[in-house]
Amino acid sequence: MAQETYERIRANPKFQAFVNKRNKYSIIMSILMIIAYYGYILLIAFDKPFLATKTGSGVMSIGIPMGLGVILVTIVLTWIYVRRANTEFDSEAEQIIKEATK
Numbered sequence: 001m002a003q004e005t006y007e008r009i010r011a012n013p014k015f016q017a018f019v020n021k022r023n024k025y026s027i028i029m030s031i032l033m034i035i036a037y038y039g040y041i042l043l044i045a046f047d048k049p050f051l052a053t054k055t056g057s058g059v060m061s062i063g064i065p066m067g068l069g070v071i072l073v074t075i076v077l078t079w080i081y082v083r084r085a086n087t088e089f090d091s092e093a094e095q096i097i098k099e100a101t102k
Contacts, residue, residue, distance in 0.1 A: 008100040015096045036073045
Protein backbone atom coordinates (compact mmCIF):
# COMPACT_ATOMS: atom_id res chain seq x y z
CA MET A 1 0.00 0.00 0.00
CA ALA A 2 2.77 2.45 0.85
CA GLN A 3 4.49 1.75 -2.48
CA GLU A 4 1.26 2.52 -4.36
CA THR A 5 0.85 5.80 -2.52
CA TYR A 6 4.47 6.68 -3.22
CA GLU A 7 4.02 6.01 -6.93
CA ARG A 8 0.80 8.07 -7.06
CA ILE A 9 2.59 10.98 -5.42
CA ARG A 10 5.55 10.73 -7.81
CA ALA A 11 3.24 10.59 -10.84
CA ASN A 12 1.18 13.60 -9.73
CA PRO A 13 1.95 16.64 -11.94
CA LYS A 14 1.38 18.90 -8.92
CA PHE A 15 4.16 17.04 -7.08
CA GLN A 16 6.56 17.46 -9.96
CA ALA A 17 5.76 21.18 -10.19
CA PHE A 18 6.17 21.46 -6.42
CA VAL A 19 9.59 19.80 -6.50
CA ASN A 20 10.73 22.05 -9.34
CA LYS A 21 9.54 25.19 -7.54
CA ARG A 22 11.14 24.16 -4.25
CA ASN A 23 14.43 23.24 -5.95
CA LYS A 24 14.59 26.55 -7.85
CA TYR A 25 13.93 28.46 -4.64
CA SER A 26 16.59 26.50 -2.77
CA ILE A 27 19.13 27.11 -5.52
CA ILE A 28 18.41 30.86 -5.56
CA MET A 29 18.77 31.09 -1.78
CA SER A 30 21.99 29.06 -1.90
CA ILE A 31 23.44 31.30 -4.61
CA LEU A 32 22.63 34.40 -2.54
CA MET A 33 24.40 32.88 0.46
CA ILE A 34 27.41 31.84 -1.63
CA ILE A 35 27.70 35.36 -3.05
CA ALA A 36 27.63 36.90 0.43
CA TYR A 37 30.06 34.45 2.01
CA TYR A 38 32.55 33.98 -0.81
CA GLY A 39 32.38 37.65 -1.71
CA TYR A 40 33.61 38.45 1.78
CA ILE A 41 36.26 35.73 1.66
CA LEU A 42 37.47 36.99 -1.73
CA LEU A 43 37.71 40.51 -0.31
CA ILE A 44 39.83 39.13 2.51
CA ALA A 45 42.06 37.33 0.03
CA PHE A 46 42.44 40.03 -2.62
CA ASP A 47 41.65 43.45 -1.13
CA LYS A 48 42.99 43.57 2.41
CA PRO A 49 43.71 47.31 2.26
CA PHE A 50 40.00 48.02 1.64
CA LEU A 51 38.95 45.87 4.59
CA ALA A 52 41.62 47.49 6.75
CA THR A 53 40.20 50.98 6.11
CA LYS A 54 39.35 52.56 9.45
CA THR A 55 35.80 53.64 10.17
CA GLY A 56 36.08 57.00 11.86
CA SER A 57 38.75 57.83 14.43
CA GLY A 58 38.50 54.51 16.30
CA VAL A 59 40.33 51.27 15.78
CA MET A 60 37.56 49.38 14.00
CA SER A 61 38.10 48.67 10.33
CA ILE A 62 35.44 48.27 7.66
CA GLY A 63 36.01 44.49 7.65
CA ILE A 64 34.35 44.04 11.06
CA PRO A 65 30.92 45.44 10.10
CA MET A 66 31.13 43.59 6.78
CA GLY A 67 31.79 40.31 8.61
CA LEU A 68 28.85 41.03 10.87
CA GLY A 69 26.82 41.77 7.76
CA VAL A 70 27.63 38.33 6.35
CA ILE A 71 26.41 36.75 9.59
CA LEU A 72 23.22 38.83 9.50
CA VAL A 73 22.61 37.96 5.84
CA THR A 74 22.93 34.28 6.77
CA ILE A 75 20.37 34.66 9.55
CA VAL A 76 17.94 36.61 7.36
CA LEU A 77 18.20 34.19 4.42
CA THR A 78 17.68 31.25 6.76
CA TRP A 79 14.65 32.93 8.33
CA ILE A 80 13.15 33.69 4.89
CA TYR A 81 13.66 30.12 3.71
CA VAL A 82 12.28 28.52 6.88
CA ARG A 83 9.26 30.83 6.86
CA ARG A 84 8.39 29.93 3.29
CA ALA A 85 9.10 26.23 3.83
CA ASN A 86 6.91 26.09 6.93
CA THR A 87 3.98 27.85 5.31
CA GLU A 88 3.79 27.46 1.55
CA PHE A 89 5.90 24.34 0.96
CA ASP A 90 4.49 22.35 3.85
CA SER A 91 0.87 23.12 2.93
CA GLU A 92 1.46 22.20 -0.73
CA ALA A 93 3.14 18.94 0.25
CA GLU A 94 0.26 18.16 2.61
CA GLN A 95 -2.31 18.72 -0.16
CA ILE A 96 -0.39 16.47 -2.56
CA ILE A 97 -0.22 13.69 0.05
CA LYS A 98 -3.95 14.02 0.79
CA GLU A 99 -4.75 13.68 -2.91
CA ALA A 100 -2.61 10.55 -3.17
CA THR A 101 -4.16 8.87 -0.14
CA LYS A 102 -7.77 9.31 -1.25
